[in-house]
Amino acid sequence: xxxxxxxxxxxxxxxxxxxxxxxxxxxxxxxxxxxxxxxxxxxxxxxxxxxxxxxxxxxxxxxxxxxxxxxxxxxxxxxxxxxxxxxxxxxxxxxxxxxxxxxxxxxxxxxxxxxxxxxxxxxxxxxxxxxxxxxxxxxx
Amino acid sequence: xxxxxxxxxxxxxxxxxxxxxxxxxxxxxxxxxxxxxxxxxxxxxxxxxxxxxxxxxxxxxxxxxxxxxxxxxxxxxxxxxxxxxxxxxxxxxxxxxxxxxxxxxxxxxxxxxxxxxxxxxxxxxxxxxxxxxxxxxxxx
DNA sequence: ACTATATACTTGCATTATACAACTATGTGA
DNA sequence: TCACATAGTTGTATAATGCAAGTATATAGT
Numbered sequence: 001x002x003x004x005x006x007x008x009x010x011x012x013x014x015x016x017x018x019x020x021x022x023x024x025x026x027x028x029x030x031x032x033x034x035x036x037x038x039x040x041x042x043x044x045x046x047x048x049x050x051x052x053x054x055x056x057x058x059x060x061x062x063x064x065x066x067x068x069x070x071x072x073x074x075x076x077x078x079x080x081x082x083x084x085x086x087x088x089x090x091x092x093x094x095x096x097x098x099x100x101x102x103x104x105x106x107x108x109x110x111x112x113x114x115x116x117x118x119x120x121x122x123x124x125x126x127x128x129x130x131x132x133x134x135x136x137x138x139x140x
Numbered sequence: 141x142x143x144x145x146x147x148x149x150x151x152x153x154x155x156x157x158x159x160x161x162x163x164x165x166x167x168x169x170x171x172x173x174x175x176x177x178x179x180x181x182x183x184x185x186x187x188x189x190x191x192x193x194x195x196x197x198x199x200x201x202x203x204x205x206x207x208x209x210x211x212x213x214x215x216x217x218x219x220x221x222x223x224x225x226x227x228x229x230x231x232x233x234x235x236x237x238x239x240x241x242x243x244x245x246x247x248x249x250x251x252x253x254x255x256x257x258x259x260x261x262x263x264x265x266x267x268x269x270x271x272x273x274x275x276x277x278x279x280x
Numbered sequence: 281a282c283t284a285t286a287t288a289c290t291t292g293c294a295t296t297a298t299a300c301a302a303c304t305a306t307g308t309g310a
Numbered sequence: 311t312c313a314c315a316t317a318g319t320t321g322t323a324t325a326a327t328g329c330a331a332g333t334a335t336a337t338a339g340t
Contacts, residue, residue: 005257008270009257009272010249013160013272014164014174014177015178015276017164020157052289058158060326061327062288063328066289070290083288086336088335106150112150128149129149135152135256136156173297201300202318203319204297206317227306227307228306228316228318284339289333289335298323298325299324300324303318304318304320305316306318309312309315
């Protein structure tokens with residue numbers, strides 16, 4: 001029987017998860033672990049957001065984001081803007097130091113991946129990037 | 141400036157990690173969590189192997205695999221074959237019940253992914269699967 | 281206006297996956 | 311034979327996470 005591509009995709013995704021996780025979990029690049037990096041990236045690229053919105057974006061529990069953003073605030077990478085309309089809410093904004101840290105992180109991460117991909121044709125890299133993005137958008 | 145594809149790939153991989161993790165960590169499909177699924181798959185497709193070899197394959201600590209395989213043995217999905225040449229070593233072999241569990245798991249996981257990909261052209265699915273495999277092989 | 285309920289966030293607790301280190305038992309080389 | 315290496319197990323620590331309970335604020339129904 002011929003394998004449906006989704007079978008391959010499922011298996012390879014699971015393997016990738018394993019490997020990528022092992023290579024990135026609890027491992028900071030510079031000063032940011034994976035969650036901090038993603039949070040900063042999100043805030044930086046999509047603008048400030050509250051805990052709840054971020055939790056939904058990442059499909060994580062609100063409490064998890066609450067702790068992660070508290071940690072980022074602690075490090076001075078984000079600050080809170082209290083919502084003038086709602087005394088319970090606030091949104092997170094990136095600081096200058098946060099933006100700097102994010103940029104250097106991005107660079108380091110990029111270099112790591114570029115090294116892995118050095119043997120790949122640019123076309124394959126392009127295609128892989130596009131399909132990953134497409135998949136992530138599908139995956140929401 | 142034009143973004144190098146590796147930048148996109150890095151970011152999308154990180155996002156994917158987050159999402160896929162959230163959707164699969166601590167979540168069993170049937171009776172198997174992600175590690176159990178991967179271990180069973182490995183043993184089933186690549187033949188029996190010892191704790192050390194599996195740890196290397198997955199880039200995990202030997203102790204982690206030791207626990208995970210003990211759990212699989214506990215459930216009756218694998219059994220040990222003592223190495224006749226080496227009294228310290230053994231290798232893990234899948235049982236019939238393990239093979240059955242693996243098959244039904246694979247099916248369930250496949251269906252989940254196929255559902256996500258239903259809007260995709262078969263060509264894109266094919267390509268995505270190939271690139272993922274290629275990346276995993278690169279990633280070793 | 282008052283009360284009940286909903287919402288945004290925090291904090292306490294439990295669980296899980298993992299690594300590292302110490303340990304046991306067995307094998308191997310000088 | 312003895313020192314060291316190797317396969318695997320177990321104890322302990324850490325980190326990411328979810329759930330549940332708690333706090334403070336907002337909103338809706340009466």
